[in-house]
Amino acid sequence: MNVLLDNLSLFREGFIGTLELTGASALVAMVLGVIIAGFRVSPVPPLRIFGALWVTLLRNTPLTLLFLVAFFVVPKVLFPDLDSFLLAVCACGFYTSAFVAEAVRSGINTVPLGQAEAARSIGMTFTQTMSLVVLPQATRTVVPPLSSIFIALTKNTAIAGAFNNVDLFNVSKTLSNDGYDIAVIFLWITLAYLIVTYAINGLFRLLEHRLEVAR
Amino acid sequence: MSASVLFDAPGPKARVRNTIYTVAGSAALVGGIVWVLLRLNEKGEFDPALWDIFNYAGIRQNILEALLATLKVFALAGVFSLAFAVLMCVARLSDHRPVRWFAVVFIDLFRSIPLLITIFALWVGILGTMSPFWALVVGLTIYNGCVQAEVLRAGINAVPKGQKEAAYAIGLRKYQVMTLVLFPQAIRSMLPTIISQLVVTLKDTSLGFMILYPELLHSARLIANNTPVNGVYPFVQTVAVFGAIYIGLCLVLSWLATWIEKRGRKAKSGITVASAKEPAASEVAPAPGAPVAADPLDETVVVDKAQDKDN
Numbered sequence: 001m002n003v004l005l006d007n008l009s010l011f012r013e014g015f016i017g018t019l020e021l022t023g024a025s026a027l028v029a030m031v032l033g034v035i036i037a038g039f040r041v042s043p044v045p046p047l048r049i050f051g052a053l054w055v056t057l058l059r060n061t062p063l064t065l066l067f068l069v070a071f072f073v074v075p076k077v078l079f080p081d082l083d084s085f086l087l088a089v090c091a092c093g094f095y096t097s098a099f100v101a102e103a104v105r106s107g108i109n110t111v112p113l114g115q116a117e118a119a120r121s122i123g124m125t126f127t128q129t130m131s132l133v134v135l136p137q138a139t140r141t142v143v144p145p146l147s148s149i150f151i152a153l154t155k156n157t158a159i160a161g162a163f164n165n166v167d168l169f170n171v172s173k174t175l176s177n178d179g180y181d182i183a184v185i186f187l188w189i190t191l192a193y194l195i196v197t198y199a200i201n202g203l204f205r206l207l208e209h210r211l212e213v214a215r
Numbered sequence: 216m217s218a219s220v221l222f223d224a225p226g227p228k229a230r231v232r233n234t235i236y237t238v239a240g241s242a243a244l245v246g247g248i249v250w251v252l253l254r255l256n257e258k259g260e261f262d263p264a265l266w267d268i269f270n271y272a273g274i275r276q277n278i279l280e281a282l283l284a285t286l287k288v289f290a291l292a293g294v295f296s297l298a299f300a301v302l303m304c305v306a307r308l309s310d311h312r313p314v315r316w317f318a319v320v321f322i323d324l325f326r327s328i329p330l331l332i333t334i335f336a337l338w339v340g341i342l343g344t345m346s347p348f349w350a351l352v353v354g355l356t357i358y359n360g361c362v363q364a365e366v367l368r369a370g371i372n373a374v375p376k377g378q379k380e381a382a383y384a385i386g387l388r389k390y391q392v393m394t395l396v397l398f399p400q401a402i403r404s405m406l407p408t409i410i411s412q413l414v415v416t417l418k419d420t421s422l423g424f425m426i427l428y429p430e431l432l433h434s435a436r437l438i439a440n441n442t443p444v445n446g447v448y449p450f451v452q453t454v455a456v457f458g459a460i461y462i463g464l465c466l467v468l469s470w471l472a473t474w475i476e477k478r479g480r481k482a483k484s485g486i487t488v489a490s491a492k493e494p495a496a497s498e499v500a501p502a503p504g505a506p507v508a509a510d511p512l513d514e515t516v517v518v519d520k521a522q523d524k525d526n
Contacts, residue, residue: 043225043233046240060414060465062421064432065458072439072450077254151327158329162425169332182339190328197327 003184007175014161014171015192021088021157021167022196026150028093033100034135040105043126051101058098063156066091071163088160096153103145107138140211147204151197168192260451264444269456274438281434282460288348288420288430292355293413299360304367305393322361330358331422338426347428351420359416366408370401373487400486406479408489410472414465421461431457 004011039051058066070091075082111134119133161169172189176182225233255261268274306318325333334354337345345353374397382396402409424432435457439450479488 043229044236044240046237046244050240050244056466057462060418060462060469061458062418062432062461064421064424065454065461068432068435069454069458073454076450077258077260078251155327155329158331159422159425162331169329169335172332172335176335176339182336182341186332186336186341189332190324193329193332194324194327 003175003180004188007171010171010174011188011192013166014168017161017165017167017170018154018157018192018196021085021092021160021165022150022154024085024089025092025096025153025157028089029096029100029149029153032093032097034104036097036101037104037108038130040101041108041130055098055101058095059102061095063091063095063159066095067159067163084160084164088157088163088165092153092156092160095156096149099149099152100146103142103149104138106145107140107142108134110141111137140208143204143208143211147201147208150200150204154193154196154200255451259447262444262447265447265449265452268438268442268444268449268452271442274442277434277438278431278456278460281429281431284428284434285417285420285423285430288351288355288423288428289417291352292359292416292420295352295356296359296363296416297409299356300363300367301398303360303364304371307364307368308371310389318364322364325357325361326365328358330354330419331425333358334422334426347423347426350426351423351428351430354422355416355419358419359412362412362415363409366405366412367398367401370405370489371397373404374400403479403488404486405489407472407476410468410475414468414472417465417468418461431460 036051036054039047040055042048042051067088070087071084074087074090115133115137116129119129124132157167158169161167161171161173168189172182172185175185259265269278303318303322306314307322309315309318334350337354338347338350342353378396378400379392382392387395420430421432423430424436427433429437435453439448439453442449476488476490479486
């Protein structure tokens with residue numbers, strides 16, 4: 001108990017750090033993921049190829065490797081002065097975007113054929129078909145997998161803690177170096193992660209419930 | 216639904232528009248790639264001397280050793296996690312309530328803790344002193360074992376109920392029903408998902424980087440730090456080479472999963488094969504669609520035949 005009370009501010013900082021990393025990366029992943037999924041079903045071949053490449057490459061790369069790229073290659077070659085938070089958000093966000101793109105794409109595939117055909121037959125363009133007819137319906141099937149993708153993202157942000165970011169993993173490292181018992185630290189860190197993951201789970205359950213419409 | 220349903224066969228106007236998009240899209244892509252290449256060139260990353268380091272026998276030896284270290288962890292963690300998964304799955308489906316509850320709590324708990332934190336805690340010594348190698352193996356085993364256990368459970372739940380009932384009816388014992396009837400069918404139907412989770416295991420071996428286990432990424436960093444060429448540290452080059460190795464390894468495994476899935480679809484064993492998608496990290500793994508219930512006896516015969524074909 002003392003470990004928690006003595007270092008309450010550190011724990012709070014780490015908890016908020018994890019939340020910030022998760023939130024920012026989730027936003028990046030959502031936006032990029034939907035765009036990439038759009039690319040993958042679009043009538044423009046180079047975009048389709050780009051989408052497929054993006055998903056295949058990122059899904060088969062360890063996140064740690066992405067972090068190495070973000071922290072050792074990107075500052076050296078492209079943008080020298082990015083802070084570690086932004087780099088970590090990019091690495092986590094890009095990685096997760098590939099999974100989001102796949103979830104959205106399989107969501108699009110579950111929308112009944114007639115919907116897209118009807119949209120087309122009343123003269124809608126591809127963009128209109130997607131944004132007005134297909135995507136709103138795909139949302140419902142996409143929500144459950146998204147929930148697990150974002151929970152996985154929460155856990156993945158721990159890697160950012162090893163790269164100069166203050167988050168729960170970073171806190172556990174600091175405290176362990178200070179000589180506190182790892183078992184007690186582990187207990188509290190676990191509890192913190194459980195709170196975040198259950199919160200995400202509950203949030204998505206709620207969302208799923210709200211979106212539930214008889215078809 | 217194929218992608219082509221979303222848009223018409225293009226008419227003259229759409230063809231022009233698509234051509235414009237194609238040209239613009241390609242230009243943007245090529246432009247982006249050229250920009251990165253130019254920047255790389257500007258920083259002198261294409262200097263042949265920097266790439267030449269991979270011709271040194273010592274560095275090749277390092278890469279080989281690192282690859283072996285990664286594969287060693289992967290092999291052990293893969294085997295142990297599957298064994299552990301069978302154990303957890305049996306516990307999860309146990310008739311004894313305490314055992315079942317223990318399994319539920321254990322699986323739920325370790326699936327929601329980041330693997331990195333588990334590995335770190337093991338390394339620091341939550342269970343006594345542990346070398347980085349064993350910390351990595353045990354961490355991977357616990358986490359992936361929990362995920363694979365849920366995959367197996369989904370597979371067992373998807374086996375038609377009649378199979379189990381028939382097995383009990385002909386007088387098999389509980390363990391016989393499990394080992395002779397349920398597990399073979401569950402494993403067969405979930406094989407693509409199991410292999411996809413093995414890809415995750417392989418990717419997660421890279422977490423050894425954080426606890427100084429000399430696997431691929433760790434040795435990439437060492438090589439980059441220790442072989443400066445004319446005062447330049449070859450980070451870009453090592454990341455490119457080691458990234459290619461990782462992606463190659465994972466792609467081979469992913470292809471295997473997809474191939475087995477396609478093959479399973481074609482086989483007329485009456486077992487519906489799950490998709491080769493990664494199992495969801497937190498939710499119960501997606502069960503394959505309701506399998507076509509065939510005559511149980513007939514089905515086992517077909518399964519045997521299909522397995523004979525493998526050998």
